[in-house]
Amino acid sequence: MICAVYKSLRKAESYLFVEKRNDFERVPEALMAMFGEPKLVMMLPIEKRDHLGFADIKKVRSELKEKGFYLQLPPPVVNLLEQHKKEIGFNPD
Incomplete structure (x- = not known):
């Protein structure tokens, strides 16, 4: 299976995998509205x-077969300062 991968111009580091190029029929309208105009990568x-x-x-293969698409979102942003404060036991209270 060859799938098409699109990036969102609206949501940084968000990618949409679909079964066929330019085939967004199985992608929910709400998701497409949030994703914005897809750009083929x-x-x-x-x-x-x-x-x-x-x-x-x-998971990508499974969701492509079951749903017809897979949405890859960026990993959550880690606040390194807060993480360091916890590691050293800093508590301002």
Whole structure:
């Protein structure tokens, strides 16, 4: 299976994988409205891949078959200062 990967011009680091190029029929309208106009990034032979950057390849394959799309969102932003404060036991209260 070759899927099409699109990036969002509205949401940074958000990618939409669909089964066929320019086929957004199975993607919910609300998701497309949030995602904005999709920009094609690449055509990806998903069956030949063992892994993807930030996404679980098994989940991508499964959702493409079941839903017809997979949405990859960026990982949550980590506040390194707050994390460091917790590690050293800093509590201003």
